[in-house]
Amino acid sequence: TIMMENNLAPISELYVSHDSAEKMKFEAAQLPSWDLTARQVCDLELLMNGGFNPLKGFMSEADYDGVVENMRMADGALWPMPITLDVPKKFAESVEIGQDIALRDPEGVILAVMSVTDNWTPNKALEAEKVFGADDLAHPAVNYLHNTAGEVYLGGPIIGIQQPMHYDFRARRNTPNELRAYFRKMGWRKVVAFQTRNPLHRAHQELTFRAAKEAQANLLIHPVVGLTKPGDIDHFTRVRCYEAVLDQYPASTTSMSLLNLAMRMAGPREAVWHGLIRKNHGCTHFIVGRDHAGPGNNSQGEDFYGPYDAQDLFRAHEEEMGIKMVDFKHMVYVQDRAQYEPADEIEDKDDVTILNISGTELRRRLSEGLEIPEWFSFPAVVTELRRTRPPRAQQGFTVFFTGFSGSGKSTIANALMVKLMEMGGRPTTLLDGDLVRKNLSSELGFSKEHRDLNIRRIGYVASEITKNGGIAICAPIAPYATTRRAVREDIEQFGAFLEVHVATSIEECERRDRKGLYKLAREGKIKEFTGISDPYDVPEHPELRIETENTDVDNCAHQVLLKLESMGLIAA
Ligand code: PPS
Known part of the structure; x- marks a missing residue:
């Protein structure tokens, strides 16, 4: 026993x-x-x-x-x-x-x-x-x-010698011995721990409260603030959300402490690991859910682990671990009775309406600024999430033009910029090829290595602008597909990335030869000239491809605006 x-x-x-x-x-x-x-x-x-x-x-x-x-x-x-x-x-x-x-x-x-x-x-x-x-x-x-x-x-x-310094949420961080002392002081003889890396909504509040009641134990909300799954909501936002939920539990039954764990998303093994860690923190019970610490899909698009593998492995070692599993009840909202109930205990299943909002649907509603009902989450939690994930029309983004020298990138980019500034609402920065090479990259030439560095720098600045809610418009040649992909990855962590291929043919660029550079390139006076003596990888799947040969600049810029509108990035 x-x-x-x-x-x-x-x-x-x-x-x-x-x-x-x-x-x-x-x-x-x-x-x-x-x-x-x-x-x-x-x-x-x-x-x-x-x-x-x-x-x-x-x-x-x-x-x-x-x-x-x-x-x-x-x-x-x-x-x-x-x-x-x-x-x-x-x-x-x-x-x-x-x-x-x-x-x-x-x-x-x-x-x-x-x-x-x-x-x-x-x-x-x-x-x-x-x-x-x-x-x-x-x-x-x-x-x-x-x-x-x-x-x-x-x-x-x-x-x-010393513990790592943390300057955020200091009062909420506890070592195992600090938690043990707290439980001792409070007389908490049984404590059920809830591990999480996501914001808590009503269903979580219901299930944790039920788990504690079932175990006749006090409850420790024990969220991970070290490293979680890439793409998760940052821990600053989550902790503000947890603090809002704490008020929902009966006074002095529940506590919250932050765990500086680096998760591995190892499913079953991770569940056992989590249990041992909570045991060390003075807990007697641990909640294990469906697909506990799941890593998402494998490269075949299938789950790495079965949905209950974690519960099975935990159960097999429970005794030896000295911490008891409380299995997660899947809670659903029964509209007719205006309450949450465990999915497997609903009596008149066929006669009632069960409501649910998936994680994907929640993200969609946040990004489009749509309603998130009170039965699903607490207003204070939704407010925090909206502060961090404002609707797309208020988020930063990057428009990245690519194409040959003289293709019209800068001209279209300038037209787009003033149109966006006419609309107002977000600060807008143009990182034009020539401009960047004067300021950010003045020491660079046109070797592959230097072009890469140049584009990576542009990508870095654009990602910072995007993160801070502004609009970055970039207009370099950016001839290499791998570099463009890397820049896309940098930026998509923070906002949308719109690749626009200005698809003017090399023949047309050379015919126009607005700066006289093509002539010099043909004469060999400029080396490694893109399209003449240096490669250009045509973008395979840009968000937008613009043909400039029979279209005026105003119309080209307008095409970009329409695309931005269809992506929800600017209000229609
Ligand atoms: S890159 O490849 O993205 O780093 O190039 P970028 O920073 O956009 O700079 C391109 C501008 O530099 C001038 N220039 C050259 N372009 C291509 N190849 C060579 N060898 C070269 N030497 C100088 C040219 O004026 C480009 O400006 P745009 O505005 O594209 O015509």
């Missing part, structure tokens, strides 16, 4: 004693040092504060092998997730076994010292298969493993 009440004795941390910390920090400054990645900082924080108990450092090769193979450390302890210090080969070669290294945050502050006991090159394909279920780059953690993580892993015990 499972222990149903929590043991709230302090859990062991890996910090050096307060008195020795200063001395150790001073000595550590002489050591070879490693600048931790964002994920490693998250992992280190939970190693040091006991959140990853019983781990004593970054994993040794033997622990790693066991964890990958069958979720067990070398000593047999259950642990489902590799916690490894990945570094580039070059750094690994500079470190000897037995040596101490200083672990620093991205600003250079020394957080811990690690005694290196292990140094090995992991079989990443095997790790992907065993831990994440498939060696498929569509899985965000597999992609990270192959494309971001270093080639070599270093392992060894650590001694913590």
Whole structure:
């Protein structure tokens, strides 16, 4: 049987004693040092504060092998997730076994010292298969493993010097021992934890409240604020949303604390990992939902894991973990009775109207500024989400013209800019090819490398403008498809990207030869001239292609406006 009440004795941390910390920090400054990645900082924080108990450092090769193979450390302890210090080969070669290294945050502050006991090159394909279920780059953690993580892993015990600094929501962050002390003080003997990386709506409030009632426990809303799935709503917005929902629970039954975990989206293994972490934070129960910590679709368009695999794996290890699973009730809104009910307990199913709004539908309503009903979410939550995700017609975006020199990009871009400024509402910046080459890229020429740099710089500025709600209009030649794709990816994190191919033929550009450059290029006086002596990749799927040969400038700019309107970016 499972222990149903929590043991709230302090859990062991890996910090050096307060008195020795200063001395150790001073000595550590002489050591070879490693600048931790964002994920490693998250992992280190939970190693040091006991959140990853019983781990004593970054994993040794033997622990790693066991964890990958069958979720067990070398000593047999259950642990489902590799916690490894990945570094580039070059750094690994500079470190000897037995040596101490200083672990620093991205600003250079020394957080811990690690005694290196292990140094090995992991079989990443095997790790992907065993831990994440498939060696498929569509899985965000597999992609990270192959494309971001270093080639070599270093392992060894650590001694913590200080915890990573957080300047946001400081009062809401708690170590396992702080939470244990809080539960002790409040007399909370049973606590059910709810893990989340999404805003909470009414259905979540209902299900968490029911889970707590069912377990006769208090409730801990325990959202992840470290690293979640790429594309998620940022944690700043989410925490403001959670704070709004907290008022909805009966007073003093529920608490909220932020967990600086770097999620891996590993489904079943991740659920077990989450459970162990909550156990360490003094909780007795843990809510596991349908498709817990699911990574989305694989490259075949199918789910990586079965919808209840996470619950099954958790249940199989529940006893050993010492934390009990509360399985997630799928709550739906029954309009006739104006309340949420568990989907599998609705009696007169065929006679009542059940309402639902999917995540996709919610995003659509936000982006189009449409109604989000009160039965679905709390007005205060919707207000926060609308502040972060204003309707498309108020978001920033980038129009990126591409085409040969003399194709008419600048002229159309200028016409578009004044039309947008006539409408007003958003600051507009034109990043014209010539203008950029005077200001941003004055030292660059026209080699492939320099053109790439030039376009990447334009993309960076445009992405900042887009992020800040403005309109960026770019008009470089941008001859390479791969560079244009990279710029698109940079910008689409923040707003829409509209690629416009100004499709004037090279013959027509040369015939017009407005700057006399084509003549010089033909004579070999300008080298590497696009379309003459340097390549141009014709865009395959631009949002818009403009033929200029029989169309005047005003009409070309108008075509762009119509496209923007159809994308909801400007009001019709
Ligand atoms: S790129 O390839 O996107 O980085 O080029 P871009 O920054 O748009 O700069 C193109 C303008 O530079 C002038 N110019 C050349 N263009 C192409 N190839 C060569 N070798 C070259 N040398 C100078 C030319 O005037 C381009 O201006 P636009 O406005 O396109 O005619």
